[in-house]
Amino acid sequence: MVKKLLIDLIFPPKCMLCNEVISVGDKCENCRKKAEKYALSQYGRQIKHSCFKNLDKCISFYQYKGIIRDGLLYAKFKSCSAFVEEFLSYTDFDFESFFKENDIDVIVSVPFHKSKLYDSEYDLPQEMARKIAKSTGLGYNKNLVIKVKKTKNQHDLSLSERKINLKGAFSVKGDVKGKNIAVVDDIISTGYSLEEVAGTLKKSGASGVVGITFAYNNG
Ligand SMILES: [Zn+2]
Numbered sequence: 001m002v003k004k005l006l007i008d009l010i011f012p013p014k015c016m017l018c019n020e021v022i023s024v025g026d027k028c029e030n031c032r033k034k035a036e037k038y039a040l041s042q043y044g045r046q047i048k049h050s051c052f053k054n055l056d057k058c059i060s061f062y063q064y065k066g067i068i069r070d071g072l073l074y075a076k077f078k079s080c081s082a083f084v085e086e087f088l089s090y091t092d093f094d095f096e097s098f099f100k101e102n103d104i105d106v107i108v109s110v111p112f113h114k115s116k117l118y119d120s121e122y123d124l125p126q127e128m129a130r131k132i133a134k135s136t137g138l139g140y141n142k143n144l145v146i147k148v149k150k151t152k153n154q155h156d157l158s159l160s161e162r163k164i165n166l167k168g169a170f171s172v173k174g175d176v177k178g179k180n181i182a183v184v185d186d187i188i189s190t191g192y193s194l195e196e197v198a199g200t201l202k203k204s205g206a207s208g209v210v211g212i213t214f215a216y217n218n219g
Contacts, residue, residue, distance in 0.1 A: 148171040
């Protein structure tokens with residue numbers, strides 16, 4: 001304990017994102033203020049896309065800009081989900097009520113796609129889903145939806161190519177009949193991957209699929 005205090009005195013704990021010195025166990029006030037700037041309003045949290053046919057609803061918390069984009073890059077680069085966890089806590093979103101309202105049985109994440117943008121193997125959607133599952137007592141099943149097709153990096157493709165790229169990319173391994181499923185992803189842009197996962201789940205008999213995403217990239 002003394003040793004820890006001494007270390008804190010010599011190397012005071014700093015915010016992982018802005019380097020501001022913070023007290024042990026405290027959250028960074030500087031970042032919390034910046035988070036507010038990019039937070040989506042209660043209404044703005046409902047993401048609507050014309051491609052959503054199987055995805056019953058989708059929520060997101062932040063605009064994919066500024067500190068949010070930097071934080072996600074940092075999380076992937078450092079293989080650390082603390083940023084996402086901290087910024088989710090700023091939103092005061094009641095996941096437990098959300099899951100109850102939507103009668104959710106299990107949480108999954110969009111199967112990992114290695115992105116050239118980050119050049120990282122770190123599966124942030126999975127980490128995010130695990131954290132949410134843990135905080136709500138609901139189960140997270142990492143093997144329920146798997147990726148079965150090698151896809152190209154969505155960023156390198158045109159809008160129409162993106163849809164084709166993901167067709168048949170996922171498969172369900174397990175029984176989802178009559179179940180309501182929450183699918184977690186870090187960023188939503190066109191919504192194609194979440195819709196494709198939702199379609200795959202519904203084809204396998206799932207009755208409801210909702211999406212939970214950290215940030216919304218609307219171009
Ligand atoms: Zn900070």
